Amino acid sequence: MAQLTLPAADWRERPGLEALTEALGAGEGLCRFVGGAVRDTLLGIPVADIDLATTLDPDAVMERLRAAGIRVVPTGLQHGTVTAVLDSGPVEATTLRRDVSTDGRHATVAFTDDWREDAARRDFTINALYADPRTGALFDYFGGLDDLAARRVRFIGDPLRRIAEDHLRILRFFRFLARFGDAPDAEGLAACTARARDLMALSRERIRDELLKLLVAPGAVEVVQLMCVHGIFDPVLPEVTGWAALARSVEREALVGAVPDPIRRLAALLATDPAQADLIGARLKLSNAQRKRLMLASAGDGTGEPRALAYRIGRESAEDRLLLAEDDAPTLVAGWEQLVGWDIPRLPLTGGALVARGLAKGPDVARALHRIEDQWIAERFPDSDRVDAIADAVVAQAIAAPISPNAASPATGRE
Incomplete structure (x- = not known):
């Protein structure tokens, strides 16, 4: 040969x-x-x-x-x-x-x-x-x-012995399957299932690194489904109870051409509330920025004006919300197109400009600034001339009838 x-x-x-x-x-x-x-x-x-x-x-x-x-x-x-x-x-x-x-x-x-x-x-x-x-x-x-x-991921030698040598090989088996495999090797899958509790002996950093790599692999959805069915997550991430939300998120990514992102896909996989998301992020030793993003992705739906959401919580987190929650395809595509290439503006006004208009220094300035900002966002970020007009009206109203501390717009939703 x-x-x-x-x-x-x-x-x-x-x-x-x-x-x-x-x-x-x-x-x-x-x-x-x-x-x-x-x-x-x-x-x-x-x-x-x-x-x-x-x-x-x-x-x-x-x-x-x-x-x-x-x-x-x-x-x-x-x-x-x-x-x-x-x-x-x-x-x-x-x-x-x-x-x-x-x-x-x-x-x-x-x-x-x-x-x-x-x-x-x-x-x-x-x-x-x-x-x-x-x-x-x-x-x-x-x-x-x-x-x-054959696109087959197969252990060298006895799978149970190889897993006993290095427990991380359980997660590596599934990560390589998601990246290179067509179908699981039956002997390897059986060994990983039998020894899944060995994952508890690993550092959370090693688990995190393998999981995040797995989630952006081409076959992530199918392999995560396989892992759920065989109880692989149970010892270290019992919060993972299904894969349907991950599958929907991956479909939405493909629809708009979004680059697969491990933190977004982790949020989809967990489908939990912000407090629980933060605890899981801490357990996996995510960075502070990753934990915050995981929390924001779990904090609400993606409905509403996409640019307003991006202004409030950042473009990346707004994209996460949109891809995790929006089921209507035309709405999703339209919302995504609003965010692509859009530079998030800054409010062209300061508290000093309100004081110059006659508003007394103090908490009323901050409350007035918030009200102006809310209207500016609601009007889809008009130019400085319109902001000046809004500011004049808000200051005049504040001087005539001071703003209550509880008078923030219900649409604010600051996070």
Whole structure:
């Protein structure tokens, strides 16, 4: 049988990459491309990261790279990983490894020069593909090429044992299924279902990172449905009780051409109230900005004037509300078009301008400013001449009959 080779790809021509691989002994068979770059090239999709595997130990890798004038950073020496810093971007080089011990979260490794042994410790067959940097010759020890052709995500070896080694592989199984798979591998699915409670031992940061990546994968809806049916979320996100809202949101995104967004899709998946959304955001260690956005997405419907909503809560959150709540397709499209390319204006008026009109300094100024702002929004952000007219009328009324602290417009809805 003819030797299969890696197709030509732009990333293989990156400046400095050939010098890097030659320094690491590509001509002697001492290094190979591995993992995502090989997999994604075979699938014809863009490559994000380049990883190298090498029989050289980390000290030898660093010595060779420095001798070749390539900057190197020891990013993970305990696991045999260093990062070569090229002008075209970083490339990780990792010494071949085998697991000595694992506890479901961390692994102790020993270095090896056996390519098959290194491949055996990787999670899925489609991630254990290697390619010669010079010739592109492919090396496949566990049927990864056949699985890739069949769009099948399959554990290397016994799935239960692989999950026991690293519990995160449960979520990785579903994430890779959502990105690359057509149907779940039955043995892998059964193992993930049986060991779902192992997820409780993981840090919430690791769970968050995998979940957010999964939610924007092409097959997210189908895979989330599968996870719900098999109780995968129950140990760590029991609030996820269904996938229908996520499916509707994804359909709306496609209708308007919105870029898939993990926080918006998480809000759809949770379908909860703001207080609960904040608690979940804290549990998943979301950033403060992400938690606030998750709360706003859960705080109300997307009805009303889209630009008014965007002014109140920000464009991103207004888009979230629209995509999560609007069921009428023409209304959704029209509302989305109002937001695309629209620069959110600022009220062309200050409290000082109201004082100059004769309003006494104090809380009445803030209340008058709010009333002016409410009318300005209701009139769809007219120009400064109209704002001046509104201000004159509000100030005149305030001087004649002071504004009650409770007189804010019912349409305000500040959040």
